[in-house]
Amino acid sequence: xxxxxxxxxxxxxxxxxxxxxxxxxxxxxxxxxxxxxxxxxxxxxxxxxxxxxxxxxxxxxxxxxxxxxxxxxxxxxxxxxxxxxxxxxxxxxxxxxxxxxxxxxxxxxxxxxxxxxxxxxxxxxxxxxxxxxxxxxxxxxxxxxxxxxxxxxxxxxxxxxxxxxxxxxxxxxxxxxxxxxxxxxxxxxx
Numbered sequence: 001x002x003x004x005x006x007x008x009x010x011x012x013x014x015x016x017x018x019x020x021x022x023x024x025x026x027x028x029x030x031x032x033x034x035x036x037x038x039x040x041x042x043x044x045x046x047x048x049x050x051x052x053x054x055x056x057x058x059x060x061x062x063x064x065x066x067x068x069x070x071x072x073x074x075x076x077x078x079x080x081x082x083x084x085x086x087x088x089x090x091x092x093x094x095x096x097x098x099x100x101x102x103x104x105x106x107x108x109x110x111x112x113x114x115x116x117x118x119x120x121x122x123x124x125x126x127x128x129x130x131x132x133x134x135x136x137x138x139x140x141x142x143x144x145x146x147x148x149x150x151x152x153x154x155x156x157x158x159x160x161x162x163x164x165x166x167x168x169x170x171x172x173x174x175x176x177x178x179x180x181x182x183x184x185x186x187x188x189x190x
Contacts, residue, residue: 025112033108048104057096060088065081083153117159
């Protein structure tokens, strides 16, 4: 059945990041996220169980990127623009529906998710490595220059307390156990 398959994928994905209670929490989080995608395609009537509300943001992003790319001075300018504008998608998801803040907060904003995001490969140092690798494949005059502001915006885009207006979400207060349980392996950085 679909739920069993979704849970299997979530379980496999979470094993690389978490152990103990955080693994179970991340499994539930990933399953709920996949269910939200399913509900988006099924035209669910429950206002908070789908992602259709971000479609306008996605269309606007595409339109803005196409318009900007036509007038940009360099590929680096376009890449920085795309990365910064991408942050509008999680902003729309986290902050776009006031009536859903409590449900999203309960499902996705926890010590385990916070620690995973801090440790996962979305951090600035890993982005720098990725762009360093890309630049290694490009001629010197074609190399991408990613601005510090871009790294900063991308780094915090999945943390609701940093994306939405002050007070909409609170950053969870995590004890040592939650921090320790989040990372099963120590290779994701600090």
